[in-house]
Amino acid sequence: MKISYHYLVFFVLLLINCHKNIPKPITPEIIPIPVSQTITEGTFILNNAVSVNYQDExxxxxxxFSEYIEKQYDITLTTAKTGAKIQFLKDDTLKNEEAYILTITPKEIIISASSAKGAFYGVQSLLQLMPVATNSKSMAIQCLEIKDSPRFVYRGMHLDVARHFFSVDFIKKYIDMLAMLKMNTFHWHLTEDQGWRIEIKKYPKLQEVAAYRKETLIGHYSDQPHQFDGKRYGGYYTQEEIREVVTYAAERQVTIIPEIEMPGHSQAAIAAYPELGCTGDTIEVATKWGVFEDIYCPKETTFQFLEDVIDEVVSLFPGKYIHIGGDEAPKKRWRNCAHCQQLIKEKGLKDEHELQSYFITRMEQYINSKGKQLIGWDEILEGGLAPNATVMSWRGTKGAVEAAKAHHNVVLTPNSHCYFDHYQSTHENEPLAIGGFLPLEKVYHFNPIPKELTKEEAQYVLGAQGNVWTEYMKTPEKVEYMIFPRVAALSEVVWSSSKQKNYDDFKKRLLSFFKRLDHLSINHANHLYELRGKPLYAKDSTFYILEAQISGKDIRFTLDGTIPTEKSTLYTAPIPITKSVTIKAASFDKKEQIGAVFSKDILKHKAINQTISLSVPPNPTYGKGGKEILINGIQGNKSRYGDKEWLGFDTDSVSITIDFEKPTAISSIITRFYNSVGSWIYPPKKYTVSLNNGFTKEVVLNTTSETTVKSRISIPKQTVKQLNITISCFGKIPEGEQGAGHLAWLFIDEIIVD
Structure with a gap:
């Protein structure tokens, strides 16, 4: 009996130890979310004893898959057909070539697809069912069945390598990041005013001259005066490197669309070959950002050059499309060019816009002759769209609507929802960006089908694309920070059924996805624990509301500008504002602060919660906060006009009227105007303040290089019921400046009345 007892204890301990060693599966949290996912009982154990079986296709x-598992988990799969196995099976009943069925049972994993594309996406879902890291050579995978297919055929991401150049290794990593999220198109922006990045053997000066600029702008374009680093900068991809990248992408079911800009954004090429321009003058590769007047001249030598370039590009990229840009091509050189004016007459064209259409159409014919199709930005609509062109609509959705109604294919990439070079947070410490504000939630709720399209017209919408312009992205780490997690949101926009999408659920899955990104050494932003705030007005009182994006955590705050701690006041209700204060707040997980500190200056002044009216509405893009933001006690960001605290107008003048509920004694009026010449934003030349009692004062603003222009008017103390501010906008932008000839923007901030 004694011996039996010891054996029993040993056996029980053995069972307990074995139970402890049984790996547990992670909760399925796939991004983009599958169309259908059914959890079943049990787990599949993946280890060195598992075999992989597949058909040749x-x-x-x-x-x-096998190489990935070996590299990331040190598990080597066998080819034996005994025991547990992973099978790739062809299923011709799946009519969508990108569809797949993933079935996991305790004994096998089956990925069914009608093509390698569908099988690859099945693999990507399977990989997200595996733990981020494991110390053992064994892992458990939750049993389930997934039936999945994409919403759109075009799921793209763009990368500008001309403003800043990135290595082949990073381009491969970028492609891996897209493939992980089932994105199938990489738009490679290879030529620009600031650099030419693709080797063209017939034109060696493109490598010798156009690929390098003598220096680069320091800081933001809006900073005045402009400063430069004095360092030669550049590089290009050899044709051998490009073939290597194309092959790498194809193995990950990613098609590459090369972009060769024309007729605009071509200063680098003209610097190498001045005869391509209208003047023939020697110019330099651009050293700062923006739009430049030197563009390709539509003469035979230019077309021969571009056709030669296309010949070499076509030989490198097997995909369907060649992107020719077509955007932001100033017509000044063409207007002053005798050849261009003669060509307009010879071809019976109306103006320079139709000349651009002629230019694009001619290049399209050549591209078509090479078995490829032309795709370009929505400016290619101007003057008439080339017959077979596909349009990328970036200036909102108007171009997409126009093209789709004309039965042209379109890809939606509006700057309002798809420009990942815009700020993703209003936090003061966000790294420098070009401007704008595109939070994660806005990307997630983007619908690529414009509401103006009928069901039939909507069929011409191929999908959507995120754009990454790199003026302010010098390093791979910065690029990663700017695209993640917004690209994950976009992947769900273009892959997942709208019925499956849920932003709160997406945020939960994203927190787990961040761990995967960390393991893969992919930098990313995490603003999910950042707080948001907004004022709340009662009849005679002002409150401030704090909101967390992730529930279940404490919010603690201070009102004296000090950093909150775990002992600071717990937020339980809107904060009463009885005087001007600086609110600082943060989320806490017990005693640990998580997320950045939220900070907001709240001004208490006499115009708050009064009635305000405008003579003209702000531009819809820069007026979403409503007219009330001009008197809500909160000033806009000093370096970003894209936040909702600035109102933007594209008019000649605007009149602002504030009506007080009761006679109010006032002595001063303070406001600010944004000043960013590079963004076409100018402070007004003058404005006039009028009170209902007859007092009037005109203020002339002096020219300054500051980003914001503050103006204060002192008024002999008096009691009023109404005040009016009439602003004369700057007018047309002068020659030599960005946007010359266009109406300047006016951006106005809080109107502080004391």
């Missing part, structure tokens, strides 16, 4: 995908 799926060999490359099976090899990709």
């Amino acid at each position: 799926f060999k490359s995908v099976a090899n990709y």
